[in-house]
Amino acid sequence: MLIKRKRGWELPESAATPEALYMNRRTVLQGMGLGAIGAALPLAAAFGQEADPSAKLYPVARSPKYTLDRPVTAEKLATTYNNFYEFGSHKTIWRDAQKRMKLRPWMVKIDGLVDKPMELGFDDLLAKMPLEERLYRHRCVEAWSMAVPYSGFPLKALVDLAQPKAGAKYLVMQTLSNPSVFPGQREFYYPWPYTDGLTMAEATNELAFIATGLYGKPIVPQNGAPLRLAAPWKYGFKHVKSIVSFTFSDKRPVSFWEKLIADEYGFWANINPQVPHPRWSQATEKLLGSDERIPTLLYNGYGEFVADLYKDMKGEKLFM
Ligand SMILES: Nc1nc2c(c(=O)[nH]1)N[C@H]1C(S)=C(S)[C@@H](COP(=O)(O)O)O[C@H]1N2
């Protein structure tokens, strides 16, 4: 998304095809000299991760409410083609993320304008939340998209737990700050930690979801473990990964991308095929795993849930 760098989606097609990204587990383990023990150890263990204590919670029941108009993206693609600038500006960060991220202990802070500020371990938070699975479309501002089964809980459940004060207008989310885990955070050019937010009305809309699982398992590091936002009517850059804080505020946050390039990435970032990005069209999108371009839908097809949120807003750049 940066002018300075060659963006991932500008790479020649050959570098981004599924074939180039696919690597079966055997190849990975052999590549690490772990072929012999690979058969006996789960992949996570081979990468030095403790067994995930939340694994026993999944799969969870799928909500029938959120349906797709396209096939579910292959798991291997959705988990090997990622945006996670903490690991660099290219798409193949998955191995590095699996190797470097330590998911426990993982503390989550809920603070700011709330009646119940708290800091609790991720598993304690999860135990308080109603889990379900949802099929969601995901549309990156770079014009690629996918459709995935997220497991997790409505963001509203966390808001209800926190009991925001009347003055709270925004919910601000931040990614873990730790340059020894995230090599990208040593690049001081970027405004770390990764930050973004929603209005309270957006955060309590039923579509706003915190994903803690993906494909019926705990979400993997490269997709934002152990918890990330999914707000599928908004461009993907709003979907903060690996969250450590939820802060209720009376001030609109300036996001990571807005700080970098304010005239290209705004606060609202609602998906609209008729409003081009300053440097490219948003009319169509490329589904991961397919060469076809399909039309992009207003609010990514979720207008029935969210269009009302914006109907009386004047003078706001709702679609950038
Ligand atoms: N912390 C953090 N969160 C992030 C990003 C990032 O670089 N860092 N990239 C965003 C962008 S641009 C997209 S499209 C999605 C990608 O999520 P995925 O890799 O699970 O598809 O994560 C979003 N969340």
Ligand SMILES: [Mo]
């Ligand atoms: Mo994105």
